[in-house]
Amino acid sequence: MRRHTVPPIPVNALERGFAVLECFAAAGRPLGNGDVAQATGIPRPTAYRLISTLVALGQLRPCPDSDKYELAAGVVRLAQSFLGKIDARRWVRPHLVALAEACSASAFLALRDGKDVLVVEAARARSAVAYLGADVGTRMSLATSALGRAWLAGVDATTRDAVLAELQAGGHLAGHPDLAPRLEAALRKARRVGYAVSLGEWQADTNAAAVPIRVPSGEVFSLNCGSPSFLTNPDKLRDVVIPRLIAAAAAFAADVGGLSGSELMAWQDAQAAPSALPPASPALPPASSKQGRRRSTPRGDTHGDPLSH
Incomplete structure (x- = not known):
C-alpha cells in the first residue's frame, strides 16, 4: 500500500x-x-x-x-563538492535529444578550442540522419558559426576582446572584407537578445541558432540547433527553433546551477556595473531552485525579425 x-x-x-x-x-x-x-x-x-x-x-x-x-x-x-560532480555532457544530453526531435534538426553542445569551437556532445532527430554534417569532435568557426558567436557573446568583455584580437591577428577574419563588421553586428545583437544566428555563414547551406550557457565553474558553453537551409529556413528558425532552443538552454542551465541567454547577459551587465548593494537574489553560480530558470526570454524586441542583422 x-x-x-x-x-x-x-x-x-x-x-x-x-x-x-x-x-x-x-x-x-x-x-x-x-x-x-x-x-x-x-x-x-x-x-x-x-x-x-x-x-x-x-x-x-x-x-x-x-x-x-x-x-x-x-x-x-x-x-567544490557540487562542481566536482558536474558532467556537462551527461546533463545536456536529454535536452539536446528533445530539442533535436522537436525541431527535426541537429543539436550540439560546444566550447572554445583555439580559433574554433569544438562540439563535445551531439544529438539529431531520427528524420535528420541523412543530413547530419557534424558530430562530436567537429570544429566550427568562432566568427561565422552560431555556436562560435554565442560563445563570444557569452563570455565577459575582457575575454571577448582578447579572443577577437587573436582572431584578427591570426588572419582568421581576413579573406572576407565584410566579416569583421558582420561579426561585430552579430555579437551586438546576440548580447541584446540572448542568442546568436548564422544563416549560411559557416556553411553556405546551413542555418542555425545558438545560446551561451555559463556553468558555476565559470566555463562557457554554447548550445545550438540547426539543419540544412532547405529544411530550416529563416522563418522556421525564428518561429520553431529559437523558442525551443532558448527553453532547452535554460533547462540545462537550471540543472547545473548556471545561467543562459538573456539571463546570462543581464548578470554580466550587473557585474560590469559600479558596485552597489543589490537585493538578496542569487548571484552566479546559483545552485538553487530550478523553478524560475526554465524560461529565458530575449531582452530585445522579438516582435520584429530576430534574424535580421
Missing part, C-alpha cells in the same frame, strides 16, 4: 540563513548587519543572530579591519 506523504513544511530559520548567504554572494563584498537586514528584509537582531551562527559554522568570517563580514571557506567546500 502506497503511503501518502505530506509536503514538508519549510524551516523559516533555514530559509533565512540561505537568504543571508545569497545576499553576501550577490554583493560580492563585505557586508554589515545593517546591510544584510536592509537587503533581505530580515529584522536586524535576527540578521545578527543568523550571521553569528554562519560565522560559527565556517560559512562567514569577520573582516579583520572592519565590523563587516564576508564569505568564508565553508561555502567553497560546498561549491
Whole structure:
C-alpha cells in the first residue's frame, strides 16, 4: 500500500540563513548587519543572530579591519563538492535529444578550442540522419558559426576582446572584407537578445541558432540547433527553433546551477556595473531552485525579425 506523504513544511530559520548567504554572494563584498537586514528584509537582531551562527559554522568570517563580514571557506567546500560532480555532457544530453526531435534538426553542445569551437556532445532527430554534417569532435568557426558567436557573446568583455584580437591577428577574419563588421553586428545583437544566428555563414547551406550557457565553474558553453537551409529556413528558425532552443538552454542551465541567454547577459551587465548593494537574489553560480530558470526570454524586441542583422 502506497503511503501518502505530506509536503514538508519549510524551516523559516533555514530559509533565512540561505537568504543571508545569497545576499553576501550577490554583493560580492563585505557586508554589515545593517546591510544584510536592509537587503533581505530580515529584522536586524535576527540578521545578527543568523550571521553569528554562519560565522560559527565556517560559512562567514569577520573582516579583520572592519565590523563587516564576508564569505568564508565553508561555502567553497560546498561549491567544490557540487562542481566536482558536474558532467556537462551527461546533463545536456536529454535536452539536446528533445530539442533535436522537436525541431527535426541537429543539436550540439560546444566550447572554445583555439580559433574554433569544438562540439563535445551531439544529438539529431531520427528524420535528420541523412543530413547530419557534424558530430562530436567537429570544429566550427568562432566568427561565422552560431555556436562560435554565442560563445563570444557569452563570455565577459575582457575575454571577448582578447579572443577577437587573436582572431584578427591570426588572419582568421581576413579573406572576407565584410566579416569583421558582420561579426561585430552579430555579437551586438546576440548580447541584446540572448542568442546568436548564422544563416549560411559557416556553411553556405546551413542555418542555425545558438545560446551561451555559463556553468558555476565559470566555463562557457554554447548550445545550438540547426539543419540544412532547405529544411530550416529563416522563418522556421525564428518561429520553431529559437523558442525551443532558448527553453532547452535554460533547462540545462537550471540543472547545473548556471545561467543562459538573456539571463546570462543581464548578470554580466550587473557585474560590469559600479558596485552597489543589490537585493538578496542569487548571484552566479546559483545552485538553487530550478523553478524560475526554465524560461529565458530575449531582452530585445522579438516582435520584429530576430534574424535580421
